[in-house]
Amino acid sequence: xxxxxxxxxxxxxxxxxxxxxxxxxxxxxxxxxxxxxxxxxxxxxxxxxxxxxxxxxxxxxxxxxxxxxxxxxxxxxxxxxxxxxxxxxxxxxxxxxxxxxxxxxxxxxxxxxxx
Amino acid sequence: xxxxxxxxxxxxxxxxxxxxxxxxxxxxxxxxxxxxxxxxxxxxxxxxxxxxxxxxxxxxxxxxxxxxxxxxxxxxxxxxxxxxxxxxxxxxxxxxxxxxxxxxxxxxxxxxxxx
Numbered sequence: 001x002x003x004x005x006x007x008x009x010x011x012x013x014x015x016x017x018x019x020x021x022x023x024x025x026x027x028x029x030x031x032x033x034x035x036x037x038x039x040x041x042x043x044x045x046x047x048x049x050x051x052x053x054x055x056x057x058x059x060x061x062x063x064x065x066x067x068x069x070x071x072x073x074x075x076x077x078x079x080x081x082x083x084x085x086x087x088x089x090x091x092x093x094x095x096x097x098x099x100x101x102x103x104x105x106x107x108x109x110x111x112x113x114x115x
Numbered sequence: 116x117x118x119x120x121x122x123x124x125x126x127x128x129x130x131x132x133x134x135x136x137x138x139x140x141x142x143x144x145x146x147x148x149x150x151x152x153x154x155x156x157x158x159x160x161x162x163x164x165x166x167x168x169x170x171x172x173x174x175x176x177x178x179x180x181x182x183x184x185x186x187x188x189x190x191x192x193x194x195x196x197x198x199x200x201x202x203x204x205x206x207x208x209x210x211x212x213x214x215x216x217x218x219x220x221x222x223x224x225x226x227x228x229x230x
Contacts, residue, residue: 031217042207042221043158045116050217088157092217103219105157 006089006106013079014114021087021109022073029091032065032072033103037086046087047074076111084113117142117212119222127228128198135194136225138208143188146211149181152224153204161206164191198229 006023013019023032031050035043047058049065049072056063062075072091076083089106118141128134138147147164162170162183170183185191195202208222 033219035221040224040226042119042224045218045220048218090219103160105159107157 004089004091004104004106006109008109009107010110010112012112012114015079015081017079019076019079019083019111020073021089022071023089023091023106024071025091025104026070027093028069029093029104030069031092032063033090033092034061034063034072034074035088035090037088037108039085043088079111079113081113084111086110116218117144117210117220119208119210119220121208121222121225123225124223125226125228127230129230130199132198133194133196134198134227135192136206136208138191138193138222140189140210142212144210144212147185147191148209148219149183149191149193150207150209150221151204152207158207161193164193195227198227200229203227203229 004023004025011019033048034046036046037043046061047056047063049056049063052065052069053067054065060077065072072089086108088108090103092103120139122137126134149161150158151161152158160173161176161181162172164170164183164185166185166188180196182194193206205224205226207224209219211219
């Protein structure tokens, strides 16, 4: 099956700093999704990307679908304390059986903001 | 986006018993899924819940251990059978809404601890 590598595994940053994380896959995806998960909660969808090269923003968050279709990044500008959490990338395989069957998740990036 | 609720939100169970988790969505959805998230880990797809027919299970998951029902377009149940401590995880219901192209949303999760 596909391998999806998410990095970094964790980030320790100061409030106000910008954050960047990325995911790479061993095969192409036709959709990239970025989620944030707070402790005790389910993942919340942040941004969905559907086309190679697509760049989408959601407030202070910006994500891009890589041109090769094998990677995506998420940037957070001017981090604030509520940005703390685990961020997951997820990609969908174009050869899946249909619908969302082929969603593969990265292992997550733990974002920790130091006072 | 679809609003997803799960019951129970958490439970502590004895080894050898079974627990049924319910997932209710506030609107009709095209697809429903069940995921497992073991402590500190990413999300793993258990199965796709199919309306009116048997669920489609991923490799490593079987119907006898994780029976699933989906009687209509807005409701599904997952049963964790004959539990052991290794089944301690967060179990998450997930849907693809008919109104949101390829966007996948998650419920709040059910945190299961098996003693």
